[in-house]
Amino acid sequence: xEALAVNGGTPVKTTPFGTGKRFGLEEARQLLxxxxxxxxxxxxxxxxxxxxxxxxxxxxxxxxxxASSGTAALHVAMGAAGVTVGDEVITSPITDQGxxxxxxxxxAIPVFADLEPHTYNxxxxxxxxxxxxxxxxxxxxxLAGNPCDMDPIMNxxxxxxxxxxxxxxxxxxxxxxxxxxxxIGDYGCFSTNDFKHISTGxxxxxxxxxxxxxxxxxxxxxxxxxxxxxGTTLQRDLHVVAPNYRMTELQxxxxxxxxxxxxxxxxxxxxxxxxxxEGLTGLPGVIPPIVEPDNECTYWFYMFRLDEDLLxxxxxxxxxxxxxEGIPNRAGYIPDVCxxxxxxxxxxxxxxxxxxxxxxEATYERGLCPNAEQILETAVQIPLNEFYSDGDVEDIIRxxxxxxxxxxxx
Numbered sequence: 542x543e544a545l546a547v548n549g550g551t552p553v554k555t556t557p558f559g560t561g562k563r564f565g566l567e568e569a570r571q572l573l574x575x576x577x578x579x580x581x582x583x584x585x586x587x588x589x590x591x592x593x594x595x596x597x598x599x600x601x602x603x604x605x606x607x608a609s610s611g612t613a614a615l616h617v618a619m620g621a622a623g624v625t626v627g628d629e630v631i632t633s634p635i636t637d638q639g640x641x642x643x644x645x646x647x648x649a650i651p652v653f654a655d656l657e658p659h660t661y662n663x664x665x666x667x668x669x670x671x672x673x674x675x676x677x678x679x680x681x682x683x684l685a686g687n688p689c690d691m692d693p694i695m696n697x698x699x700x701x702x703x704x705x706x707x708x709x710x711x712x713x714x715x716x717x718x719x720x721x722x723x724x725i726g727d728y729g730c731f732s733t734n735d736f737k738h739i740s741t742g743x744x745x746x747x748x749x750x751x752x753x754x755x756x757x758x759x760x761x762x763x764x765x766x767x768x769x770x771x772g773t774t775l776q777r778d779l780h781v782v783a784p785n786y787r788m789t790e791l792q793x794x795x796x797x798x799x800x801x802x803x804x805x806x807x808x809x810x811x812x813x814x815x816x817x818x819e820g821l822t823g824l825p826g827v828i829p830p831i832v833e834p835d836n837e838c839t840y841w842f843y844m845f846r847l848d849e850d851l852l853x854x855x856x857x858x859x860x861x862x863x864x865x866e867g868i869p870n871r872a873g874y875i876p877d878v879c880x881x882x883x884x885x886x887x888x889x890x891x892x893x894x895x896x897x898x899x900x901x902e903a904t905y906e907r908g909l910c911p912n913a914e915q916i917l918e919t920a921v922q923i924p925l926n927e928f929y930s931d932g933d934v935e936d937i938i939r940x941x942x943x944x945x946x947x948x949x950x951x
Contacts, residue, residue, distance in 0.1 A: 553936055650900065
């Protein structure tokens with residue numbers, strides 16, 4: 542058996558991974574045009590409007606609203622959906638805290654549903670089991686670009702009269718049964734921070750999928766202090782509080798150029814992720830992620846799980862050996878499920894207060910979402926990049942197979 546690099550053998554990966562420039566003259570030209578407008582305010586300029594128009598055309602929708610970040614986009618969707626004090630919102634226990642902040646800013650209570658073990662997405666059966674009379678909305682998280690099972694989730698939402706907000710921060714051009722995620726629920730939320738498929742430094746988008754003008758205006762206003770800026774009119778009569786989450790013309794300008802690259806970026810990532818899964822399928826001790834038939838994943842990262850019952854090493858030792866083979870990786874995605882964070886364990890969103898948790902009977906004990914906990918205990922994450930070469934992808938496959946083969950029992 543070939544010696545592992547961690548034990549003095551020759552590494553699989555001996556050449557650098559492919560790299561490329563994310564930004565270029567296209568972005569520079571758009572930025573210069575933005576500056577020449579003599580305003581960087583979205584309402585007076587043209588760049589944010591053009592960015593949204595181009596996005597709407599790609600996604601086949603009528604309305605979307607720009608925001609200052611993906612976290613802001615999710616908060617805007619909460620406000621537009623009418624989430625308010627004491628409401629419960631069901632979401633995923635494996636996600637970035639940006640998914641949760643908007644819930645808590647509305648003084649609502651996050652409730653966590655368990656996940657399907659091999660798609661890493663929310664299990665519709667667990668969602669329905671978490672519904673109470675206080676439930677107002679479901680925030681589905683299309684983790685790493687793999688779509689949630691939206692048909693049963695939407696059926697549950699209709700049955701219980703709940704709003705559905707899609708967190709698509711990691712899921713550009715991801716398709717569920719041919720439909721683009723972010724267009725299926727009531728609202729879809731995207732991030733354009735520097736660690737997503739496309740970048741404007743920071744930024745976000747909310748899709749308004751009802752297609753109703755009044756819904757769009759409510760969503761638009763919530764991102765702008767509840768001021769209503771439409772055409773040449775400005776209505777300042779404030780009835781409820783809302784944040785300032787406006788996107789600047791500089792962000793919009795970069796976004797225009799970035800959107801032109803989106804199809805290529807997602808196509809590359811989809812191809813590379815699917816190829817890795819193909820190369821790892823049937824490998825004892827390694828469980829590739831499942832992308833259900835008729836779905837398309839755009840792989841913000843690639844994450845597989847280990848079956849430690851079939852291996853002689855721990856997950857950490859596997860990761861160490863994979864690193865020595867020249868393949869960057871990390872154990873899991875986040876250190877622990879969200880509900881084990883001190884904020885939830887102490888039920889303290891604000892210093893010196895247990896509000897709004899005291900308005901709900903939601904609990905956050907270990908074992909609440911056993912599949913999610915096991916995913917994080919057994920997962921290995923490998924970064925993907927659209928600038929990788931076919932050879933880079935084959936090296937990833939060879940390295941994982943080499944390490945798994947070395948540590949296979951028997």
